[in-house]
Amino acid sequence: MILSAETPPQGTVRDWLNTRAATDGPAFVFPAGDDDALSWADLRDHAARIAAHLTAQGIKKGESVALMQPNCRDGVLALYGVLYGGFRATMINLVAGTSAIRYALDHSEARYAFVHQDAQAIFDQAARPGQISQVHINGSDTAQLVDLAPTDQALLMYTSGTTGQPKGVVHTHASLLAGGWTTAIAHGLTPSDCGLCVLPIYHINGLCVTLMGALVSGGTVAMCPRFSASQFWDHASSAKATWFSVVPTIISHLLHAEANPDAKTRAALRFGRSASSALSPDVQTAFETRFGVAIVETMGLTETAAQILSNPLPPGVRKIGSPGLAFGNEVCILSNDLKPMPVDQEGEICVRGPNVMLEYLKNPDATARSFTPDGWLRTGDLGCKDADGYLFVTGRLKELIIKGGENIAPREIDEALYSHADVIEAAAFARPCTSYGERVEAAVKIKAGSTLTNLDLIELCSKKIGAFKAPDVVHILDDLPKGPSGKIQRLKIAELTRGD
Template sequence: MAEKAATTLHALIRAGSDEATALSSPGGVPLSFGALRALTERTIVALNAQGIGRGDRVGIVLGNGPEMAAAFIAVAAGTTSAPLNPAYKADEFAFYLTDLNARLLIVAEGDGSPAVAVAERLGLPVARLHPTPEEGAGSFTLSFGDMPGGAPARGGPAEPDDVALVLHTSGTTSRPKIVPLSQRNVCASACNIRTALAFTSEDRGLNIMPLFHIHGLIAGILAPLAAGGQVSCTTGFNALKFFGWMSEVRPTWYTAVPTMHQAILGRASRNAEIIKANPLRFIRSSSSSMPPQVMQEIEAVFGAPLIEAYGMTEAAHQMASNPLPPRPHYAGSVGIAAGPEIAIVDEDGEPLPAGETGEIVIRGDNVMTGYENNEAANASAFTRQGWFRTGDQGTLSEDGYLRITGRLKEIINRGGEKISPREVDEVLMDHPAVSQCVTFAMPHDKLGEDVVAAVVLREGESIPEKDLRGFASERLAPFKVPAKIVFLEEIPKGATGKLQRIGLAEKLGLA
């Protein structure tokens, strides 16, 4: 099949026939592959006319839905797209837009996002996206206001080694790192997922994942399109609307994080007729570990296999995936290598035999070549043999099934949302009453982990917990705000006197 060789987004979206539906939305007019390709060409020409071309960073702040999916594809096909979480506060937008060295910001017409005021303060041009849903789900035009225009340094469709997508990953010991993913990386991952899940032009996905995340962008949108299949783009996850969407869209599959699956499961019994009338080929789960009990219940209720996969931003999402039947898939395992090579290594980066516990490492066409402008991080992230260290610990069985036994990193994984404790520390430390702060993970029965901060106040100071949480909520997206703040006289330290996040929940009796 010709699409196997796609190494650019421009080529990837050629998989479907002109008339076949590429994008749809509940209640909307379908957008064909022919129309998606034409929209992409028009967008590249429009951006080029404003002097924005290959390698130029374009921040995209749009709500979930078909416009976000189409804008991501069209922008990334000719420039470098930088999707940002619309829930960010002004300070966060200022950090990310500056750190990315963005050349343009795209927001929806009439959107009062704080990103607009931040862009104006930074002297960053803002383009307004006007949806034209009557021309097909996701269809849009861009208006550039009084941008002066001009010729880009490099125009036209992007080439395989151009950067398609930049995202930040949370770090615990440093500021968030920039992950540049090339056209080749992104297309390799989309094709790996297409192969692992045996997508065809007959598949219809129901996307409920946020489209500022690698999971939603690659698995939710690009992988099915790479097979000429279609994706129905919702406005975002809503357990109350899920079964209505399922009845209307008649999907063959969907992908989500475990907390979403659990919420869907909670409403499944009253929607048994819809489930029966719309059999799914499979259900996919990724971004945090799926409790085995939940997996068994979902499979029983939906009568479909739950395929757990393992991904991360630096690998343009997928690294491992459980195979489809008739091959076995196991609860507690993230499956077999599904694209990149996977190995388990010791502290020196030397390979370990099957069954031994060590760090999970990967290498392949979907893996980034390195963090941007961060030699120190790259020196520790790659082994001498060119393997990328995931920071996760696990084992590989004799037959190649991977189990993750723990995270080496201290990143908090709140229902699939990755949070840098250092980022939360820095916000809380800005409060004049706070002397010391360590943010860490506390176990949570539904989210897996939640955010907690241990705080030492300055001498003579006092502040109610709710006031300090309110201070944080003005500066951080809601999912990053600590669910609990513990006030201490002194934060427990490790043997070398360092403040340690790992094990702090246990030490403070919060586990």
């Protein structure tokens, strides 16, 4: 099976794993030193054994099998074993909290789960007594695996659920592979590449961008248990990483940490990619200036198996402040009445392509609302396209601040705050107001020892974007609440700071 830049991957995850196993190249290394490396052949053999065991238990094709696994060798084996067997890998967000985890286990109807020892206490709190059997692979099982097709269900991942109950996003083998493919073709991934994975595999970025990107390109994944600012460059060095995928908060934390890559590591890294939320142009410029590693801004969703947009790699044109161009799918801007918007005109960002989800599990109404009659997925994000086809995100429909009838994009305020070198994390949000309907507030995390005050930051924003858009209050917090990918959660900040 050959990766094509024009045609999405054909077949199933099982087909691609069998193909990679024939090469017996390196698949996974673990630079933290906790686990033994895996070749593609090792991975296929383990996956086939797990698949046979699950089949022997009577688990049906497409049935949910829950994975409560951090980034580790066992988590990789469990994931590929479930996919290889034709079951629906149901990724449980380990930091979502007991109620959200219980909801996912109940809603998915999982009868079996792979539970890592570090997640055992969470599982014991969230799972109902007798509801789910934990999977333990002992000895060898022989069972005829079910036949698989690209349209069969492969992945179930729950959205963060910042408003209402989380929605279960269902991907097929075809859309899951296409998620890795959009990354591979955008970044020119080859079997000689090694991607450093510090994002959790129970998030779509870690799973599709890095893991599926390596599967379809034949490269290697260097998997770390978690992000560590002090160890990031050492892990990249020991793994000989050629690229990494992170989120803006990680880029900011690396920029404010003391560690630096050595010359050999810097030379080996072709690029880093930023996703999940907007990257401040000031932070991007400072990172590239200090570390000499190009950052490629991208955009993706759980519903699109991660990436939909990416800036080209250098020497291609990277437009700072834009997540780039469509790769492997179509992206358009639609008006409120679902008509295409002209160049530079704001509307809703919509996407259509092989990486788009099948459905929201057991929620046909939400599925129907998310698609236009002609098959475009409505992202809920606002943006515009320039004359060159580069997309610029201007806000999110649910996060817009409407002050005195005027729409204010939180990103504009974020970028003003990030322009100060002492600001590590920043997020603006709306607060109800009797005078204007909503007023602007923001929260920041600042560098240790900084003398920055609330008033200093308000004055900075007033100078950068004007007094009307500047926050009335800036809350200085120890940390800003974040989701599993590291994306800052604005709505939770509003709840946390109520009454401050």
